[in-house]
Amino acid sequence: MAGSTKNKVDLSVDFCGVTFKNPFLLSSSPVSNSAEMVAKSFEAGWGGVVFKTLNSDRLPIIHPSPRMNCIDYGSKKEMAVQNVEQISDRPLKHNLMEIQYLKMHYPDHPVIASIMGFFEDEWIYLAKIAEDNGADMLELNFSCPHMCIEGAGHKVGQAFHLIEQFTSAVKKNVSIPVIAKMTPNITDMNEPAVYAKNGGADAISAINTVRGISGVGLDDWVPRPNVFGKGAPSGTSGPAVKPIALNFISAMAKCEDLQIPLSGIGGIETWIDALEFLLLGSTTLQVTTGIMHYGYRIVEDMIEGLSDYMVERKISRVTDLVGKALPNLYETDHFELDRQGITQYDLDKCIGCGQCLIVCNDAAGQAIDWDSETRRPHLIEDKCLSCMLCSFVCPVPGLISYKEMPRDWQRRETTVMDPGLEKGLKYEPFTKEGPNECIA
């Protein structure tokens, strides 16, 4: 718009040779179930879609009812959603017509077909038919957490040789780029991701949902969602899983054996979430739970917020942000432990609630004295652990902050309740040699 500072940056990304006008995609889920829905999302501003996972019609797909449950935190709704939804229950022909419709009406919005087979021929069939009907890319769903059959869904994602085998089979039969979608229900994602790469995957997307139980009914003792008296551990998503997702994404981005583009998924709602995924190595970003909560409209604020951030930082292309936080990410053994600090309190701002006192007493270093007359905390500096718990609970922004102390500053040791007990102590020092890399 003339006369406005709005959206004056380049948000387009190249992902495996496919151009997206912005990195924000619907992930394969209820939010990408039909062309009608996806078309609406494109009108709202989304850059592309991973269409709800296609099935070959070989097995009937019936969704359990009810399908979902959510976790609230205080008055905050939907900090996590648990679902027992299956892959698409629509006939394959319908889904293919939907993909064609989207390509016809939104040619500059890439459509990624998510597919899931149960054995090699089925994977190949779905891959070819999706390509033949206009899909720009494929996403191989190795991670649906609701599949109990060995060799399907996340059971593949946990059996690494199958990842390689199925990826390789698909790659040999299509020419469009292929993304492998990882399950987080493992310890280390780098290993299966490398298997996918060895099978020819062009990119990795992560994370699918985390197996979880969002709650248990207190009257009926049925884990939620209560599907006629039965619960099941199933896919949990939303803001609560973001730290898990960021960990896996950044680990894969740093993995020297991998080095293929990443599509980040997991709890993205705002432009700040999106930016964090970009900075830790994602090139595209996929969203479902944020849309389940607020609708497609949230993309408008992702676009505008990210654009304004880039203007302020004088960054003209969004791709210049990808992976920029990775050089600052280490394992904990790299920290400089001879640098220590404490909290500092700007008591002019204090309103006297004393939450800092409670958490310091019960969860930290007992480093606060309380003046009950003035209702104000007083920090005993050499007892402060710099855990920062007090700053997390303080309701006044900027009141409690961190300050580094001089190198020769010493923290006081925690007091022993009764030093007199030493004389009766049964104690020998441990003297054997062992590995010491971690304490350097």
Next chain:
Amino acid sequence: MNYADNFKQMRKGMDLVQAVAEADRCLLCHDAPCSTGCPANTEPAEFIRKLRFKNITGAIRTIKENNILGGACGVLCPTHRLCEEKCSARFASEERPEGADRPIQIGAIQRFLVEHGTKIGFKVFAPPEPRPEKVAVVGSGPAGLSCAAELAKAGLSVTIFESRPEPGGVLRYGVVANRFDLDFLNRELADVRSLGVDIRCNAPIDSTGGAEKLLKDGYQAVFLGPGLWDAATLKTDASGIDGLFSSVDYLSALRDGRFDDMVRRAEGKTVVVIGGGSVAMDCIESAARIGAKDVYLIYRRSFCQMPAEPDERNEAQELGVHFLLLNQPVGYEVDADNRICGVKLVRTRLGEADDSGRRRPENIPGSEWILEADLVIEAIGNQAPMDLSQAYPNVDVDARGLIQADSETGRTSVPGIFAGGDIVRGPALVVNAVQDGKTAAKAIIAYVTNGEA
């Protein structure tokens, strides 16, 4: 206590934490009833949603692009009967107890976002593609500023002609400073100027045909937004009484060089204000704050019939103002030097309902009495100056001197001349004037582009 200092600054608004917490209560309704409640289409649903999704710069942009005086409206709007009246959060409680509803504080969030934009130095506007057309705007009140900003955003060259020494119109001379202070006004004016609008002060357009002549002086269109600056009076023969002021004159005095004189007249004295509208509330509140010993409000009807907003009435009561209801002024008492010394009142009672449905006050015979007073302010309404329309003799005006303009376009009977704000509507809200300015600007752009509005 220094009354002057206390009086010249607004109360602090929300901070970021409070605004975020308040936005978190918003239900993000899909059909945005709050937005339909804003006469100037400031889009509260959109800016609250943006704040909610941490798109704070976008939220500021939404306000300022839709309403160049978004800060002023956030402060001055009677939001409880506009955007907030429609808020679904009012009804979100479990029990829905009567009177316990809590709409989202939209006005306060709006004010916060505008102030925050200044604090972080966020620029909403970029230089537009310049266009050759020139437009003259008469009056730098809300209507004129809004129209000028909208035209400038489209690249037109805009000159505002303001008769007073400083710009702002009612935002400067018609509102008390502790409701809307100079710092805040100057920031909003800076936003208008940043678009390239040229504001010329001490530049009245009052010669015969002066406004129409602008069309011959190189301006392709003219917007008239002079406002209503003549005071209605109870008695036409009362002029010349020392200590008797109109609300227009009194409130202007508090914002110009006569402030100290007005403090001297009120401090430790008895001040009487006549009227029951928002302007009367501004007068009594300010009189109390600048140190009057007793402030009386004279209103001929009952408390709940006052046109003033409920929060204004309640605040004035808490300041200790004496509300003399059911009393009708019938004359003034003056001393030998023609200085005011009292108001002659007659008690009233409520009779039958009039056309507006309000019960009409009737004087009670024989109940006359005199209230002693050192300073009397008549706050019974503003009207168009008698001689103003001679500046635009071919523009149709009604019997009250109000310009007849098309509500969809602001078009007047003279091609190329548009109008809006109080001079068209009669006394109305700042936010209505903002919308008039926007409406007219759209029509003016069409007019200078295609020759028709």
